Amino acid sequence: QIGVAYGRQGASQRHARGIRNRLEHSNMDDIFQHGVHEFIQEFIADNSRLGEIITRQYLI
Numbered sequence: 001q002i003g004v005a006y007g008r009q010g011a012s013q014r015h016a017r018g019i020r021n022r023l024e025h026s027n028m029d030d031i032f033q034h035g036v037h038e039f040i041q042e043f044i045a046d047n048s049r050l051g052e053i054i055t056r057q058y059l060i
Helices: 002-006 011-024 028-034 036-059
Strands: none
Touching: 002 011, 002 036, 011 036, 028 036
């Protein structure tokens, strides 16, 4: 919705869609096989990166 409010979309929307797609297509067997700790670390890193991208796209 931030893209709609600002009238532009870009890297942050693409990154957010990537995060959402990974979550939607993840299943518990794959998560446990890869490692729950690693999954959570990647999720946190992805969201941190999203914050950085949003900052550059809309605030700087």
